[in-house]
Amino acid sequence: MAVVAAVTTFAATFAVRVLARRFSIIVVPDERRVHERPTPTVGGAAMFVGLLAAMATASQLKGLRPVFRGSSEPIGLVVAATVIFAVGMFDDLREMSPPAKMSGQVLSGTVLYFAGISMLFFKVPLLGTTLSLSPALVAVMTVVWVVGMANAVNFIDGLDGLAAGIVAIASLAFFLYSHQLVKIGTVTPENSGPLIAVVVLGMCIGFLPHNFHPAKIFMGDAGAMLLGLLMAATTMSVVGQTGNGFSGRTYFFYAPIFIPFFILGIPMLDTAFAIVRRAGRRTGMATADKNHLHHRLMRLGHGQTRSVLILWTWTALLSGLVLVPALTNHNSAFIPAAILGLGVALYTLFTPRGRGGVANRPGAADDDGAGGDGAGPADVKGAAPSGPADLHGRSRVP
Numbered sequence: 001m002a003v004v005a006a007v008t009t010f011a012a013t014f015a016v017r018v019l020a021r022r023f024s025i026i027v028v029p030d031e032r033r034v035h036e037r038p039t040p041t042v043g044g045a046a047m048f049v050g051l052l053a054a055m056a057t058a059s060q061l062k063g064l065r066p067v068f069r070g071s072s073e074p075i076g077l078v079v080a081a082t083v084i085f086a087v088g089m090f091d092d093l094r095e096m097s098p099p100a101k102m103s104g105q106v107l108s109g110t111v112l113y114f115a116g117i118s119m120l121f122f123k124v125p126l127l128g129t130t131l132s133l134s135p136a137l138v139a140v141m142t143v144v145w146v147v148g149m150a151n152a153v154n155f156i157d158g159l160d161g162l163a164a165g166i167v168a169i170a171s172l173a174f175f176l177y178s179h180q181l182v183k184i185g186t187v188t189p190e191n192s193g194p195l196i197a198v199v200v201l202g203m204c205i206g207f208l209p210h211n212f213h214p215a216k217i218f219m220g221d222a223g224a225m226l227l228g229l230l231m232a233a234t235t236m237s238v239v240g241q242t243g244n245g246f247s248g249r250t251y252f253f254y255a256p257i258f259i260p261f262f263i264l265g266i267p268m269l270d271t272a273f274a275i276v277r278r279a280g281r282r283t284g285m286a287t288a289d290k291n292h293l294h295h296r297l298m299r300l301g302h303g304q305t306r307s308v309l310i311l312w313t314w315t316a317l318l319s320g321l322v323l324v325p326a327l328t329n330h331n332s333a334f335i336p337a338a339i340l341g342l343g344v345a346l347y348t349l350f351t352p353r354g355r356g357g358v359a360n361r362p363g364a365a366d367d368d369g370a371g372g373d374g375a376g377p378a379d380v381k382g383a384a385p386s387g388p389a390d391l392h393g394r395s396r397v398p
Contacts, residue, residue, distance in 0.1 A: 001064075001195060004057045005202025009050030013210045016046045017217050025093065027218060039215055042092050044223025047203045048085045051226070052078070054199040066190045073192045076115015077233055084108040084150065084229045088222030101221075102147060108229055109146030110139070117192070117233050118142040145236060150228035156311075157224040159304050160213035165312045167227045168204035171197045171234070173319035177326055178238040193237030200230045213304045 020040030027039045087104030119141040157163035175197035181187040
C-alpha cells in the first residue's frame with residue numbers, strides 16, 4: 001500500500017504541476033520570499049489521489065479484508081479526508097477566513113467520530129488507570145485531536161520538504177509501533193490504524209522528490225491539513241480503541257499516551273509554542289510570526305536544506321526514543337538516543353552564523369517559503385501582501 005500511494009502520488013504530482021501553472025496557481029517570488037522562481041502549489045491534490053488509489057487497492061486485497069469487512073472506518077476516513085481536502089483546496093485557491101477553515105476541520109473530525117475513528121479510552125500515566133470516555137467527551141476529544149493535528153502539520157509546512165519529511169518519519173514509526181501491537185494481540189487485525197499510517201508514508205515519499213529544496217511544488221493547505229487529518233486518524237485508531245492491558249508489558253501500558261506526542265513531537269511542540277507566543281502578545285492564532293522552529297534555525301545561519309535535515313533528525317530521534325523500547329522491551333535505548341540528540345543540539349546551537357545565506361536577510365523565511373518583515377497586517381502565513389492574496393500571502397498571477 002505504501003508503494004501504491006507513493007507511485008500514484010509521485011506520478012500525479014507531475015500532472016498537478018502542469019495544471020497549477022496553466023491556471024496560474026503559483027507562488028510568485030519577491031524580495032521577501034526564499035524561493036527564487038514561480039512555484040506551483042496545491043500539491044495536496046496529488047496526495048489526495050494517492051490516498052484514494054491506495055485505499056481502493058487495499059479494499060481488494062484478501063489480506064486486508066478484515067479492515068474493510070463490516071466496518072465504516074475506511075469509508076468514513078475517505079469522506080473526512082475529502083472534506084478537509086476540499087476546505088484546504090478552497091483556501092489555496094480563494095481566501096478563506098480562519099473560522100471558516102476551522103469549521104471545515106471540525107466537520108471532518110465529526111465525520112471520523114461517526115465513522116467510529118475516535119478516542120474511546122484514555123490511559124492515565126503512572127496511576128495505572130484507564131478512563132472510558134463518555135460519548136460527549138469522545139466526540140470532543142476526536143474533534144480537538146483532528147483540529148490540533150491539522151494545524152500542527154500546517155504550522156511546520158514552512159520550508160521545502162519539511163512537513164512531508166517529518167510526517168513520513170512519524171508515520172513510519174507509528175506503523176512499526178501499531179504493527180507490533182497487532183502482533184502481540186493488543187490491537188485487532190481489523191484496526192485501520194496501521195493501514196492509514198503506511199498509506200501516509202507512501203504519500204509523503206511520493207511527494208518529497210517534487211517538494212525537497214528547491215521545491216518544484218508546494219503542498220499548500222490542502223496537503224498539510226490532509227496529512228494532519230490522516231495522522232490524527234491513525235493515532236486515534238491505535239491509541240484510543242482499546243482499554244485492555246498490553247499483554248503484561250508495563251512499557252506498552254503507558255506508551256499509548258506518550259508515543260503520539262513523542263513521534264509527532266516537532267509539529268506539536270511548534271504548535272504549543274505558537275499558542276503561547278500569540279497568547280502572550282494577545283494576538284489571534286491566525287496572526288503569523290517568524291518564530292517557528294524552522295525560522296529560528298534559519299536565523300542561526302542554517303540554510304533551508306540543513307534546517308530541514310536537522311528537524312527531520314530530531315523527529316527520528318524522538319520516534320526512536322520510544323519506538324525501540326516498544327519493539328525490544330528494553331528501556332536502555334534512551335542512552336544512544338540522548339547522545340545523538342546532544343550532538344544534534346550542539347550542531348544546531350553552535351554552528352557559526354552567516355552560512356545560511358538567505359536566513360540572515362531581514363524578513364527571510366516565512367511559511368511555504370514566504371518571508372515577512374512584520375510590516376502591515378499579517379495573514380495566516382505571516383505575509384503582508386499588497387494585493388489580492390490567499391491566506392499564505394501569495395499574490396495571484398494574472
